[in-house]
Amino acid sequence: MPTPPPADVIEPHDTSVDEIETRAEFDRRLAGGGLAGLTVQGLRLDLDPVPDLTAADVAGTLFVGCRFAGREVGADLVRRGANVVPPFSGLPYPTQPSHLYTPDDLAAGFAEGGFTGMYDTRVYEHFRAHGGALPDVREALGQRLHDHGVDNALADATRTWLAGHGPQSVVGVMGGHAVPRGSAAYRMAAVLGWELARADRLVVTGGGPGVMEAANLGAFLAAWPAEELTAAIDLLATAPDFTDHDRYTAAALAVRQRYAPGPTLPAQRPAAAGTEWARSGGLAIPTWLYGHEPANLFAGRIAKYFSNAIREDTILRLARGGIVFAPGRAGTVQEVFQAATKTYYGTDGASGAYVFLDRAYWTTELPVESLLRPLLAASHFGDLSATVHLTDDVREAVRVLTAAA
Numbered sequence: 001m002p003t004p005p006p007a008d009v010i011e012p013h014d015t016s017v018d019e020i021e022t023r024a025e026f027d028r029r030l031a032g033g034g035l036a037g038l039t040v041q042g043l044r045l046d047l048d049p050v051p052d053l054t055a056a057d058v059a060g061t062l063f064v065g066c067r068f069a070g071r072e073v074g075a076d077l078v079r080r081g082a083n084v085v086p087p088f089s090g091l092p093y094p095t096q097p098s099h100l101y102t103p104d105d106l107a108a109g110f111a112e113g114g115f116t117g118m119y120d121t122r123v124y125e126h127f128r129a130h131g132g133a134l135p136d137v138r139e140a141l142g143q144r145l146h147d148h149g150v151d152n153a154l155a156d157a158t159r160t161w162l163a164g165h166g167p168q169s170v171v172g173v174m175g176g177h178a179v180p181r182g183s184a185a186y187r188m189a190a191v192l193g194w195e196l197a198r199a200d201r202l203v204v205t206g207g208g209p210g211v212m213e214a215a216n217l218g219a220f221l222a223a224w225p226a227e228e229l230t231a232a233i234d235l236l237a238t239a240p241d242f243t244d245h246d247r248y249t250a251a252a253l254a255v256r257q258r259y260a261p262g263p264t265l266p267a268q269r270p271a272a273a274g275t276e277w278a279r280s281g282g283l284a285i286p287t288w289l290y291g292h293e294p295a296n297l298f299a300g301r302i303a304k305y306f307s308n309a310i311r312e313d314t315i316l317r318l319a320r321g322g323i324v325f326a327p328g329r330a331g332t333v334q335e336v337f338q339a340a341t342k343t344y345y346g347t348d349g350a351s352g353a354y355v356f357l358d359r360a361y362w363t364t365e366l367p368v369e370s371l372l373r374p375l376l377a378a379s380h381f382g383d384l385s386a387t388v389h390l391t392d393d394v395r396e397a398v399r400v401l402t403a404a405a
Helices: 023-031 072-077 104-108 109-117 119-127 137-165 184-198 211-220 226-236 245-259 308-318 329-343 360-363 368-377 394-402
Strands: 040-041 062-064 083-085 170-174 202-205 324-327 356-359 388-391
Touching: 023 324, 062 202, 072 083, 072 388, 083 245, 104 245, 109 119, 119 308, 137 170, 137 202, 170 184, 170 211, 170 329, 184 202, 184 211, 184 226, 184 245, 184 394, 202 211, 211 226, 226 245, 226 388, 308 329, 308 394, 324 329, 329 356, 329 368, 356 360, 356 394, 360 368, 360 388, 388 394
Parallel strands: 040 062, 062 083, 170 202, 170 324, 324 356, 356 388
Antiparallel strands: none
């Protein structure tokens, strides 16, 4: 029987002191005497002013995904003790992204080329053309480097928020991707995201359409009054079906343009610098495995992976403040029991509430409650069945998720 891993295995490690991810930090370190033992990630060191590295101490320095003014620069660094992993040529994505994606990053190119011209779509088409989930060796290495960069950027992006709010402030929202815009289920999920963000919770979704988009939309509009959330959903409902890619994406961009930048959301806790995005859309963690679905453009930051397995585990690891499960099918049921495994074994520490929206759905149509309660009751950490809640009321769900904080 599995046992929880040691705490030092699952606890986030702050490696930021040894990593250089901006040109300003690189120039500061270089001027201070050297780069020995540091990791330099994804920087354009071929742009003016081109740094002079000839006298820098680079023993044990790792340059990954960086571009240099010429091949000889990289070769010289290796001769002097550095390790250089250059960016792979011919890839439409960075092999070591130094920051998370924004909606503008993924939508880049839509104005000129529509859905097929978007950065997000171009990466997906490249992914499909090079083996999809089973890529060739070169592509696999590029994807793994990319996903590690996203891992690292995600840790950087959430560190300040978690330091100020704690892990119980992060709430996951799961549910069906095919829920149409404007439907009752979509509106319920949007109100949920709106209420959670206003309660100082970081909303995390899987970054797809349907329930996931709705929850991020609610968080995106948390500083606006409820009637504006309704108006935004009504605008989006003119393009309800995500398979109508161009209209669906155009409607999202139109809503973003109408409501951003918006008013500032009053905070229960002072907002730390660099966490503004958390209160303006929250976090989405999608995957290019499902790249046929349009990008969710309402999250404040987007951690997009190639690996779906890493992406799913990451969502559940972060959502220590509880998870809301709106009606969904096989993918949502998989997430229910994947999350339950973590809770049962205490893999990532204490878990928050499991809130199931739509009591009839989860007790009659897909009766997961009857399996989940006895499983959690048998946990080695005691009877955890009381973490399971079923409700038809969004505000009750929010009360459950915010009661312990």
